[in-house]
Amino acid sequence: MDAYVDNVVQREFPEQGYPVRRPAVLRAWLATYAAxxxxxxxxxxxxxxxxxxxxNKPAKETTLAYRDALSSLWLLDEIPPWIPGRNHLDRLGQSPKHHxxxxxLAARLLGLDGAALLRAEQGSTNLSEGTILSALFEHLVALSIHTYAEASEARVSHLRTRNGDHEVDLxxxxxxxxxxxxxxxxxxxxxxxxVKHLHWLRERIGENLIDAIVIYAGERAYRRRDDVAVVPLALLGP
Structure with a gap:
């Protein structure tokens, strides 16, 4: 994994037309993005x-070039914000979710192995609430769902209101x-x-919501009394 990152920084970036003058800054940016x-x-x-x-910090344009080059190299796989085709919702955030x-790769950039991830003190980050392990779990679920959605010609996005009152992961x-x-x-x-944000979404878009699902780390699949499906990650499939 380290050799792969080295190759990206030293070879593939210049080949994309983005010569890296300070490799250490790019590596630090990647690690912080992972966090x-x-x-x-x-x-x-x-x-x-x-x-x-x-x-002497790099200019904003430089870091945007990092993002564009890494996206073209398929290292970044951001989830775009949901833009409803029908005007059921307003005040939605427009920022992508970072993946x-x-x-x-994210765990390696952060220098975390399995043992470190399972230690609670290794989980926090200054950039977000929750833990790195939770973020990795969400990342893995999103990666799986994105693969299955592409096969069904469906689009994957996320929902977050501008004030952060409501958020649906996918x-x-x-x-x-x-x-x-x-x-x-x-x-x-x-x-x-x-499931409170799923209830809110159902109230807002009604019949346009096919189903509401929680994917979790448990072992049993079932449907709650409020009609929200609960599915273990291990049972995800096309």
């Missing part, structure tokens, strides 16, 4: 965190405009608080 996975953290905040000790091509939209709402929880049980 922000599964969030909508602003690029300016990622840059500040990656270059906190530098007096790399593979959650294993929105899977079919060609007819109807959607699946998906929440992702790294837990072995699903509580009422875990």
């Amino acid at each position: 922000a996975m599964s969030t909508t953290t602003a690029y300016s905040k990622i840059l500040d965190a990656a270059t906190g000790g530098l007096t 790399l091509a593979d959650p294993a 929105i899977i939209q079919h060609a007819d405009g109807r959607v699946l709402g998906v929440e992702i929880k790294l837990a072995d049980r699903v509580e009422d608080t875990d």
Whole structure:
């Protein structure tokens, strides 16, 4: 994995027309981006965190070039914000959710192995609430769903209101405009608080919501009394 990142920085970036003058800054940006996975953290905040000790920080245009080059190399796989085809919702955020091509790459960039991820003290990040392990779990679920959605010619996005009051981890939209709402929880049980945003989405878009689903780390698939489906990650499939 380290050799792969070295190859990207030293060879593939220049081949894309982006010569890297300060490889250490690009590596720091990648690691900070990994720490922000599964969030909508602003690029300016990622840059500040990656270059906190530098007096000569790269320009915003430079970091946007990083993003564009990494996307063209398929290292970044961001989830776009959902833009409804029908005007059911307003005040939606327009920031993408940050994901790399593979959650294993994110863990390696952060220098975390399996043992470290399972230690609670290794999980926090200054860029987001929750833990790195939870973010990796969401990343893995999103990667799987994106693969299956492409086979069904469906689009994957996420929903977050501008003030952050409501957020649905994944929105899977079919060609007819109807959607699946998906929440992702790294837990072995699903509580009422875990489905409140799915209830809100159902109230707002009504029949255009095909189903509401929580994907979790438990072992049993079932449907709750409120008609929300609960599915283990291990049972996901096309």
